[in-house]
Amino acid sequence: MQKIFYEVNSLDKRCYEKFALTEDILMEHASSSMASYIENNFENDKTVLIVCGVGNNGADGIALARLLYSRFNVKLYIPYGVKSQMAQLQLKRVNLIGIDIVEEICQCDIVVDCLFGSGLNKDLDKSSQKLIENLNLLDAFKIACDIPSGISSIGEITTVAFNADITITMGALKVSLFSDMAKDYVGKIEVSNLGVQREIYEEDSTLFLLDKEDMKLPFRDKKDAHKGTYGHLNVVAGSKKGAGVIAAKAAFGFGAGLVSVICHECIDLPYHIMQTHKLSENCTAIAVGMGLGNYEEKEIEVILESNIPTIIDADLFYEDVILKALDKNVVLTPHPKEFCALLKLTGIANIDVPTLQKDRFKYLSEFCTKYPKVVLLLKGANVLIGQDKNIYVNSFGSAVLSKGGSGDVLSGLVAGLLTQGYSCLDAAISASLAHTIAANNYKKNNYSLIPSDLVEEVKKL
Ligand SMILES: NC(=O)C1=CN([C@@H]2O[C@H](COP(=O)(O)OP(=O)(O)OC[C@H]3O[C@@H](n4cnc5c(N)ncnc54)[C@H](OP(=O)(O)O)[C@@H]3O)[C@@H](O)[C@H]2O)[C@@H](O)CC1
Numbered sequence: 001m002q003k004i005f006y007e008v009n010s011l012d013k014r015c016y017e018k019f020a021l022t023e024d025i026l027m028e029h030a031s032s033s034m035a036s037y038i039e040n041n042f043e044n045d046k047t048v049l050i051v052c053g054v055g056n057n058g059a060d061g062i063a064l065a066r067l068l069y070s071r072f073n074v075k076l077y078i079p080y081g082v083k084s085q086m087a088q089l090q091l092k093r094v095n096l097i098g099i100d101i102v103e104e105i106c107q108c109d110i111v112v113d114c115l116f117g118s119g120l121n122k123d124l125d126k127s128s129q130k131l132i133e134n135l136n137l138l139d140a141f142k143i144a145c146d147i148p149s150g151i152s153s154i155g156e157i158t159t160v161a162f163n164a165d166i167t168i169t170m171g172a173l174k175v176s177l178f179s180d181m182a183k184d185y186v187g188k189i190e191v192s193n194l195g196v197q198r199e200i201y202e203e204d205s206t207l208f209l210l211d212k213e214d215m216k217l218p219f220r221d222k223k224d225a226h227k228g229t230y231g232h233l234n235v236v237a238g239s240k241k242g243a244g245v246i247a248a249k250a251a252f253g254f255g256a257g258l259v260s261v262i263c264h265e266c267i268d269l270p271y272h273i274m275q276t277h278k279l280s281e282n283c284t285a286i287a288v289g290m291g292l293g294n295y296e297e298k299e300i301e302v303i304l305e306s307n308i309p310t311i312i313d314a315d316l317f318y319e320d321v322i323l324k325a326l327d328k329n330v331v332l333t334p335h336p337k338e339f340c341a342l343l344k345l346t347g348i349a350n351i352d353v354p355t356l357q358k359d360r361f362k363y364l365s366e367f368c369t370k371y372p373k374v375v376l377l378l379k380g381a382n383v384l385i386g387q388d389k390n391i392y393v394n395s396f397g398s399a400v401l402s403k404g405g406s407g408d409v410l411s412g413l414v415a416g417l418l419t420q421g422y423s424c425l426d427a428a429i430s431a432s433l434a435h436t437i438a439a440n441n442y443k444k445n446n447y448s449l450i451p452s453d454l455v456e457e458v459k460k461l
């Protein structure tokens with residue numbers, strides 16, 4: 001996994017104070033990494049339009065123009081002039097070389113957005129909005145310098161943002177690149193080192209980006225094993241029984257040794273899944289909440305008060321009874337609307353979904369600070385998994401999963417790992433990665449996935 005930072009100014013400062021680097025050195029590395037990307041991926045005669053703002057994001061772009069000039073057809077556009085000292089210095093350098101500055105945007109093969117970076121501190125005015133909209137319309141490969149212009153430091157987009165194919169971000173990954181809103185704009189993300197390797201540039205962080213290697217699948221190494229070795233999961237099926245059945249099937253396909261569905265009515269189950277009326281004596285994990293609907297409060301209380309690892313989903317996020325489980329090792333898997341209900345129930349915040357989506361990291365962090373034992377997996381375009389001080393980002397999610405039933409599969413995958421002895425955090429991380437990576441491996445068209453397809457893909461990981 002890679003570290004993510006809420007801000008990197010302190011990391012830049014550390015480079016100056018601890019390693020005697022200068023702003024000029026950092027910037028030269030920032031612009032060189034963009035130049036290398038262009039040199040390695042495009043023919044020499046291509047036209048590169050570099051659009052520069054007044055600050056140091058613009059300065060990176062002006063330095064890039066110097067590095068590419070004469071090998072590429074460089075068009076440097078500086079619509080609002082320059083303000084920062086570094087931008088003035090970079091402008092002086094390109095003037096001495098004799099690089100022309102164009103008066104308007106033009107057709108090009110590659111456009112590099114260096115308008116605003118980490119210094120965006122107010123809403124875009126009409127002219128910047130129009131400019132970004134026009135850049136987005138260009139039929140060109142789009143590179144964002146540090147962060148697509150229009151995305152704020154918390155990842156909010158109030159009007160418009162540059163629609164990048166790739167973002168080359170400077171020094172380290174920033175939280176702003178991983179908001180749900182940013183997902184459609186950042187494209188691929190690469191990190192440029194700024195004169196020292198990332199391991200040296202970066203300090204400790206409580207935020208992490210998950211890689212595929214963080215997915216630990218429940219492969220069976222033991223030879224002396226039986227079904228009980230891999231646990232007995234109980235799934236509580238409510239009035240919408242299908243949700244529980246989907247979760248049960250997913251858990252079985254992900255390695256659970258035994259799976260029983262708790263249901264008082266007769267229910268149609270595959271032969272390998274059992275039905276029961278109360279918690280099994282050898283139960284090793286519980287999944288509850290999916291499709292629950294009307295329920296017997298006493299029965300749910302008993303389940304939530306047990307000390308068996310539990311994953312809680314869906315309808316229970318609206319019920320007071322959930323408060324009984326929040327001092328235990330449980331996994332909660334709400335979508336944004338359910339998380340808003342939970343924030344209200346716990347007295348943390350009374351907000352609507354758009355407010356949550358503007359600052360998902362903040363609200364998740366507040367919840368996890370108040371309930372440090374709980375692992376909270378907040379669904380979204382980028383899945384966030386929080387426990388205590390740490391937040392892990394799973395950015396493999398895609399619209400393929402935007403379907404009824406996908407969440408029930410996820411609950412089942414988490415439950416399947418819990419029942420095999422994974423900790424709540426490890427179960428949430430590996431199940432979430434398996435869920436999203438399996439969906440990405442699905443080869444049919446991206447609107448057609450059904451829960452059983454997803455389970456089939458999980459089996460092939
Ligand atoms: N630090 C380093 O060592 C390194 C930094 N690097 C690079 O520096 C970038 C950060 O540079 P930065 O701090 O100069 O901010 P930047 O994003 O260029 O914009 C600031 C200017 O924009 C203005 N402005 C803001 N919002 C606006 C709006 N809505 N509409 C209009 N104007 C607006 C704002 O106005 P002001 O606040 O002055 O009124 C200010 O003048 C960073 O992203 C990275 O690319 C790399 O080279 C690596 C080394």
Ligand SMILES: [K+]
Nearest residue numbers: 113116147149
């Ligand atoms: K930018």
